[in-house]
Amino acid sequence: MTRFTTNRRTFLKGAVATAGTAVVAGCNDDNGNGNGNGDDDGNGNGEAAIEPGTDIRFDGQTAGWEGLEPSEIEGEQNPTLVLEEGESYTIGWTEGDGSLHNIEIRDDGGDVVDDLQTDEVDDPGDDQILEFEASSEMAEYVCDPHETTMVGEIQVE
Incomplete structure (x- = not known):
């Protein structure tokens, strides 16, 4: 397990990359091509x-x-x-x-x-x-x- 104090810069980079992936993952449609928003709540193309x-x-x-x-x-x-x-x-x-x-x-x-x-x-x-x-x-x-x-x-x- 990496400690926060051992390499703060790397830890922060990893956290940002993970958060960015989570946001992008929600933008994919059923084909994974990024054209939808991953839901059917009136904002997508259900x-x-x-x-x-x-x-x-x-x-x-x-x-x-x-x-x-x-x-x-x-x-x-x-x-x-x-x-x-x-x-x-x-x-x-x-x-x-x-x-x-x-x-x-x-x-x-x-x-x-x-x-x-x-x-x-x-x-x-x-x-x-x-x-x-x-x-x-x-x-x-x-x-x-x-x-x-x-x-x-x-x-x-």
């Missing part, structure tokens, strides 16, 4: 199974899509939406931060699926809602102007 026929609504914030409804995504940022193949849903944003946003559904290659995209506007309304039938080619919902922060995964089962 998965939400969405019932067919559900209206999915977001608050468009440049930092990310914030879930408004259904309750499974309320307060979640960029939640993963688990949808049933062949079932109908609506998705869109009804609140925003005043910046230009749109919503698109893309495949895993980054291409818009079946023209499911809206125009870029700074004030959301009925024209920012997409009606669709879930298909296996759907991989993510994205705001084109903010595609690095306003992006969430779609899993179709």
Whole structure:
């Protein structure tokens, strides 16, 4: 056992490195790639199974899509939406931060699926809602102007 007085500098370095590791460890998602925050308390990007026929609504914030409804995504940022193949849903944003946003559904290659995209506007309304039938080619919902922060995964089962 190392005593505090034998090598104080080394002891402090080790303590800082250990504390830093603990903080970083909490930032990993289930894949260990550092994209989540390691929890499901409304601040991460947890998965939400969405019932067919559900209206999915977001608050468009440049930092990310914030879930408004259904309750499974309320307060979640960029939640993963688990949808049933062949079932109908609506998705869109009804609140925003005043910046230009749109919503698109893309495949895993980054291409818009079946023209499911809206125009870029700074004030959301009925024209920012997409009606669709879930298909296996759907991989993510994205705001084109903010595609690095306003992006969430779609899993179709």
